[in-house]
Amino acid sequence: MSVADWAGMAATSFVAGLLQATNGFGFAVLALPFFLLFAPPEAAIKTLIILSLVISASVAPGLRRAIARPLLLRLTLGSLAGLPLGLFAFSAANPLVVRAAAGATVAVFAGVLALNRARGSAAVFAMRPGRDLVAGAVSGAANALVGMAGPPVLIYLMLGGAPMRTVRATLLAFFTLIYAATVAADAVLFGMPKQVWLIAASLLPLTWGGGLIGLRLGNRLEPGAAATLAILVLGASGVYTIAAVASHAVW
DSSP: OOOOHHHHHHHHHHHHHHHHHSSSOOOHHHHHHHHHHHHHHHHHHHHHHHHHHHHHHHGGGGGGGOHHHHHHHHHHHHHHHHHHHHHHHHHOHHHHHHHHHHHHHHHHHHHHHHHHHOOOOOOOSSSOHHHHHHHHHHHHHHHHHHHHOOHHHHHHHHHOOHHHHHHHHHHHHHHHHHHHHHHHHHHHHHHHHHHHHEEEHHHHHHHHHOOOHHHHHHSSHHHHHHHHHHHHHHHHHHHHHHHHHHHHHHH
C-alpha cells in the first residue's frame, strides 16, 4: 500500500469516526466506499470489519441496560444464518460488483433515513420475531459481502418504530457480536493477512481522534442538524461511489 492510499484511508477513518460519534451510527457506511478506492476489496472490507468491531465493543458496555436482549438474540441468530451466504458471495464476486453494491447500499440507506426523518417516528410495520430473524439474516449476508451490518437492521428497527435508545444500544451490541463472528469466520475460512491487522492498528488512532471531536460536536449540534448532516454526507458518498463504478465500467 502506498503512502497516498494509507493517507486516504486515514482521512476517511477520521471523518467516519467523527460521524459515528456525532450521530451514533455511520462509521462503516461512510468509510467503506472510500476504503474501496484506496485498497483492494478484500483488504478494505476486512480492515473495516476489524475497526468496526473495536469501536462497537468499546462503546456497547456503557449502554448494556438499554439492550433489548430477546431482539438481540433473534438478530444474532439470523445474522449467523446469513453470514455464510455473504462470505461465499464475496469470495466469488467481481470487485466492481462489490463497490457498486456498497455504493447502492449507502445511497438507499441515506434515502430511507431522509424519508424516516420527513415522516416522523411513526412505525410503518409491526416488529415480529420472524421479521427480526430475516432482518438479521440480511444483515449477516451484507456484512460479509460489503462489510456493513448496520443498514439492514437499522432500517428495520427505524421503520418498526423502536425507541432510539433501544435501537442504539441493541445495534452496538449486535455489531460487536456479528463483527466478531465475521472476523473469526474470515480467519478460519479464508485467512486474515498480517497486513490487514497492521493497517487496522495504524488507522485506529485516527478513528478515535475523529470520535473524540465528534462527541464534542454532537453535544453542540441540535439533533436535527446532526441527522441532516449525516444524511447529506452518506448520500453524497453513495452517489459518488456508484458514479465512480459506472465511469470505470464504461472506460
